[in-house]
Amino acid sequence: METTVIEIDGLRMRYGDRDVLHGVGFVARRGEILALLGPNGAGKSTSIEILEGFRRRSGGDVAVLGVDPGRGGEDWRGRIGIVLQSWRDHGKWAVRELLAHLARYYPGAWDTDALIAAVGLGGVARQRIRTLSGGQRRRLDLAIGIVGRPEVLFLDEPTTGLDPQARREFHRLIEGLAAEHGTTVLLTTHDLDEAERLAGRIVILDGGRVVADGRPDELARGIAGADEVRWTLDGRRHTEATADSTGFAFELFRRHGAAVRELEIRRASLEDTYLALVRAAEGADR
Known part of the structure; x- marks a missing residue:
C-alpha cells in the first residue's frame, strides 16, 4: 500500500514584494x-x-511525515536526514569516532560499524576526516545524513565533484536506501543524467511553478516528442522522427534486410524535455 510521505499543496513564498513560489x-x-529540477x-x-523546516512559507499546505515542517519538533527532526552540497566541519575527528558520537542522539540509529560498512568506508574508519578523498568524504556526508535511519532523506547536488566511478557507487547507495529500507529520497541536481538514472519521478520547477511532474520516460515522450532514427541505405544517410522507433526499425529491416547499415536510435531524453520546458517558459515570459 502506497504511503504519502511528502505532500505540498498551493505552496507560496514571498520575499518582500517578490513572489518566488506560486x-x-x-x-x-x-x-x-524524486528529483526536483529547475534552472x-x-x-x-x-x-x-521549507520542507526541511528551515524556512517559513507565505502560504499553502505542507506536510512531511504527516507534520507541518514549520512546527516540527525534535522527534520529527530525528525522522529526516539532510545531506548538504558541502560540509567541512570536524576535520580532526576520525570517521568512526564522529559517527558513533552522532548515533547517540538517535534512539533507532544505525549500528556504527554496520553503517560504515554500508557506505563503503570500512578501510578508512580510523582515519581523520580531513585526510579523506572527495569520494570518501561524500560517502561520509551520506553516513551523517542517514545515521538516525531517516524515513525521508534530502540530498542537495549529491555527487558534485565526484569522479564517474565514485558517482556510480554513490548512486547504488541511494538506490539501496530506497529499495531496501523504504527511505523516501528528494534530491536536487543540475545533472540531468543523474536525475534520469536515479529518480522514479521528476518534478520540474520554473519561475516558482511546477511545469512538469511524472516519470522520466513519460515526460520525454509527452513533451520532448519523437525519437530519432538514423540509418544508411545504399550509401545514403537517412533520418526519421517517429513516436514508435522500435516498430519503425522492424519495418525498415523487414523491407530492406541486411542492406540497412549503421542503424542508430536516439530516444527522447530527460534533457530534451527539460530544455523544451525551460525554453517554453522563457518564451511565455517575453
Whole structure:
C-alpha cells in the first residue's frame, strides 16, 4: 500500500514584494526517489528549505511525515536526514569516532560499524576526516545524513565533484536506501543524467511553478516528442522522427534486410524535455 510521505499543496513564498513560489504542489511516497529540477532561481532551494523546516512559507499546505515542517519538533527532526552540497566541519575527528558520537542522539540509529560498512568506508574508519578523498568524504556526508535511519532523506547536488566511478557507487547507495529500507529520497541536481538514472519521478520547477511532474520516460515522450532514427541505405544517410522507433526499425529491416547499415536510435531524453520546458517558459515570459 502506497504511503504519502511528502505532500505540498498551493505552496507560496514571498520575499518582500517578490513572489518566488506560486502555488507549488506535488507528493512523494514511501521508498520513492524524486528529483526536483529547475534552472537557478526556479524556487528549488526555497522549496527544500521549507520542507526541511528551515524556512517559513507565505502560504499553502505542507506536510512531511504527516507534520507541518514549520512546527516540527525534535522527534520529527530525528525522522529526516539532510545531506548538504558541502560540509567541512570536524576535520580532526576520525570517521568512526564522529559517527558513533552522532548515533547517540538517535534512539533507532544505525549500528556504527554496520553503517560504515554500508557506505563503503570500512578501510578508512580510523582515519581523520580531513585526510579523506572527495569520494570518501561524500560517502561520509551520506553516513551523517542517514545515521538516525531517516524515513525521508534530502540530498542537495549529491555527487558534485565526484569522479564517474565514485558517482556510480554513490548512486547504488541511494538506490539501496530506497529499495531496501523504504527511505523516501528528494534530491536536487543540475545533472540531468543523474536525475534520469536515479529518480522514479521528476518534478520540474520554473519561475516558482511546477511545469512538469511524472516519470522520466513519460515526460520525454509527452513533451520532448519523437525519437530519432538514423540509418544508411545504399550509401545514403537517412533520418526519421517517429513516436514508435522500435516498430519503425522492424519495418525498415523487414523491407530492406541486411542492406540497412549503421542503424542508430536516439530516444527522447530527460534533457530534451527539460530544455523544451525551460525554453517554453522563457518564451511565455517575453
